[in-house]
Amino acid sequence: MLAKLIVQYLGPHRKLVVGVVVFQLVQSIASLYLPSLNADIIDNGIATGDTGYILMIGSVMLGITLLQVATAIVAVYFGAKAAMGFGRDLREAIFVHVGEFSEREVARIGAPSLITRTTNDVQQVQILVLTTCTLLVSAPILAVGGVIMALQQDVELSWLMAVAIPVLLVSIGLIIVRMVPLFSQLQVRIDTVNRVVREQLTGIRVVRAFVREDLETARFERANADVTRTALGAGRLFALVFPVVMLIMNVASVAVLWFGSFRVDNGDMQIGALTAFLSYLIQILMAVMMATFMAVMIPRAAVSAVRISEVLDTPTSVVLPERPVTELHGTGLVELRDVEFSYPGAEQPVLHNLSFRARPGETTAIIGSTGAGKTTLVNLLPRLFDATGGAVLIDGVDVRELDRDLLWGRIGLVPQRAYLFSGTVASNLRYGNPAATNEELWNALETAQAADFVREMPEGLGAPISQGGTNVSGGQRQRLAIARALVKKSEIYVFDDSFSALDTATDSRLRQALARSERSATKIIVAQRVSTIVDADQILVIDDGEIVGRGTHEELLETSETYREIVDSQLRAEEAA
Known part of the structure; x- marks a missing residue:
């Protein structure tokens, strides 16, 4: 050796x-x-x-x-x-x-x-x-x-x-x-x-x-x-x-x-x-x-x-295609067909029988209890994992057949744990789009409700950011991560519980601004709070790795017992507070 x-x-x-x-x-x-x-x-x-x-x-x-x-x-x-x-x-x-x-x-x-x-x-x-x-x-x-x-x-x-x-x-x-x-x-x-x-x-x-x-x-x-x-x-x-x-x-x-x-x-x-x-x-x-x-x-x-x-010698489980598709003809349609995912050695799959569509111009929300498989689901889109069964498609093409750079260029992902790199506010925002102008950076900050606190920093866009973003608060870190994804100008945005550190008012303003600025994009939001997804065009309720309810907020209140339990538990928590 x-x-x-x-x-x-x-x-x-x-x-x-x-x-x-x-x-x-x-x-x-x-x-x-x-x-x-x-x-x-x-x-x-x-x-x-x-x-x-x-x-x-x-x-x-x-x-x-x-x-x-x-x-x-x-x-x-x-x-x-x-x-x-x-x-x-x-x-x-x-x-x-x-x-x-x-x-x-x-x-x-x-x-x-x-x-x-x-x-x-x-x-x-x-x-x-x-x-x-x-x-x-x-x-x-x-x-x-x-x-x-x-x-x-x-x-x-x-x-x-x-x-x-x-x-x-x-x-x-x-x-x-x-x-x-x-x-x-x-x-x-x-x-x-x-x-x-x-x-x-x-x-x-x-x-x-x-x-x-x-x-x-x-x-x-x-x-x-x-x-x-x-x-x-x-x-x-x-x-x-x-x-x-x-x-x-x-x-x-x-x-x-x-x-x-x-x-x-x-x-x-x-x-x-x-x-x-x-x-x-x-x-x-x-x-x-x-x-x-x-x-x-x-x-x-x-x-x-x-x-x-x-x-x-360790092969990656995400294998690059021999003849990758280098061109997509579509505007960001996401589709899952009978998707299943199992971790190595696990007795039961984490996800099973998952099928849905997330359409351009619409917001698809995913909600469920902790450990239901929400983060695992969204990680399948940019191929952080590969599905062990079924298929994940973007504009009708299996993500396993897409050129990696083309796939990642189509998706703007804001992970559950927002991470910033050492540098400045501007260098972090330009991470996915080095050619972005200052005007584009400020527009993204406005949409992400981060412009106010960045302006208050003495250096503005040149304000230093420590490794991991430890010199800003959790909410500020999340908003900067959202702005970074917006600067990339993707056709598909995936927000993995990215609003959890925001107060309700900021959350609401951010979603409204996002709906205005990214009207044609496909938006997938994983959330714990019902208030974050109440206006979504489609809500998927995940329980034990499968979809147990789908529809709008009003439809789910009538048809999904699991969704009603989530809503009731959060209402009781708010009343107790």
């Missing part, structure tokens, strides 16, 4: 990777050549007192060193550029793919986990790519080349390499095996911390309203402690790597000097050759250490790669 991910998203940067390989190759060859020159100076220069020879070979060594430095700098630059490009492309791929998810996939994986996978998990794989480009290319060259060059210096001491290298590999391998499960746990626990923080920030008002700060603090501390404990466990094991490597390297160096001194004393080996052999052994062990260092990083990156691939 990890290799597949790296090959796929590092492919566009293959020229940089080739450059890294070439410069790392030159750097490694230079590193392998220097100890031989050093041995030559000791055995043929210093031993004979030939200063000219020493200066000549020394100059060559200096030139090779400068070449080594230059190639190392270029290799690191190319490697870093390739790794950063890889991370950018992978993050973009995840973001684009998640943008195609329906709410079903987002809910299954979880928003906090998606954030972690797009940031922390990508970073883990990106670090591995960077380290691979800067270390792993040279490691096998130094290891294999070092063995060959060391054998050229002296074959009798080669048994030391045959002992030191396996000991180093086994020691590091034992540490890595214990680190793998800890890295897997760490990513899951980072998910948990993100989820807890997101819940607390999103629900801060609820936390304070119920005086649960101590409980939420304790919950965060537990999640944070789990991350810390797991990270410390992995960190302790990782901390063993370098002491183990240094111990084996130092013991091997002492062994080379100890056994090599006897060979020098017997005249079987020269001092320069012994020095070169020691340098090559250190290079070999360093190459092995770099490879094991990579091996330490691979498990965590592999865990992250699996999590990333899980997102990228």
Whole structure:
């Protein structure tokens, strides 16, 4: 999974990777050549007192060193550029793919986990790519080349390499095996911390309203402690790597000097050759250490790669049509034919046997008890979900066959929870229509009954809006969301309980203004209050996922017991108030 991910998203940067390989190759060859020159100076220069020879070979060594430095700098630059490009492309791929998810996939994986996978998990794989480009290319060259060059210096001491290298590999391998499960746990626990923080920030008002700060603090501390404990466990094991490597390297160096001194004393080996052999052994062990260092990083990156691939390999339940319809001939007729919808694993469908028409120029209202399926119903229109049975049609065409941009361009949706983006009032209103003029913005604000409070803001349309619209009230946020939908100038408007935070008078004025300004549009209003829908051309009463009544307000009072119960309960509530 990890290799597949790296090959796929590092492919566009293959020229940089080739450059890294070439410069790392030159750097490694230079590193392998220097100890031989050093041995030559000791055995043929210093031993004979030939200063000219020493200066000549020394100059060559200096030139090779400068070449080594230059190639190392270029290799690191190319490697870093390739790794950063890889991370950018992978993050973009995840973001684009998640943008195609329906709410079903987002809910299954979880928003906090998606954030972690797009940031922390990508970073883990990106670090591995960077380290691979800067270390792993040279490691096998130094290891294999070092063995060959060391054998050229002296074959009798080669048994030391045959002992030191396996000991180093086994020691590091034992540490890595214990680190793998800890890295897997760490990513899951980072998910948990993100989820807890997101819940607390999103629900801060609820936390304070119920005086649960101590409980939420304790919950965060537990999640944070789990991350810390797991990270410390992995960190302790990782901390063993370098002491183990240094111990084996130092013991091997002492062994080379100890056994090599006897060979020098017997005249079987020269001092320069012994020095070169020691340098090559250190290079070999360093190459092995770099490879094991990579091996330490691979498990965590592999865990992250699996999590990333899980997102990228998750198909959206809202499948784009192979040959989408790119043109509609109509003015916004909405029709549902025997629609059914079931959540995965649910025993019973949420919606069943739903059939109705919402005509252009008319207002179709949907009312029902909490949990009746009203929001699920309207989410089927813009394909936030797909119906599991029946068909949803716009101007006679199934929404599953429509081009996505055409579909979304026809619908102006105001969701149940109005959400504003960080920016200004104007930037939020232009979200669906960037070319809208200030006059069009003010017209939409007038219709949405939001013009007065926007004018009272010192900056007017340029007034800042914080993320989520938390610096304006719930009613103001709803009205701005309605104005944003109106600026889009759609043929179909869907208001999912979008008037709930408005007082009765504002609600009435807004509906009257909406009827005047959007006479030809199809308007679908989901509401809890009867007063919001009393003037609708058609009212649908939803109960337990099916339509149990339809007609005007007066007709339903006579024919629908469920509707009468809703009206009576609200009248009693008003009288009690």
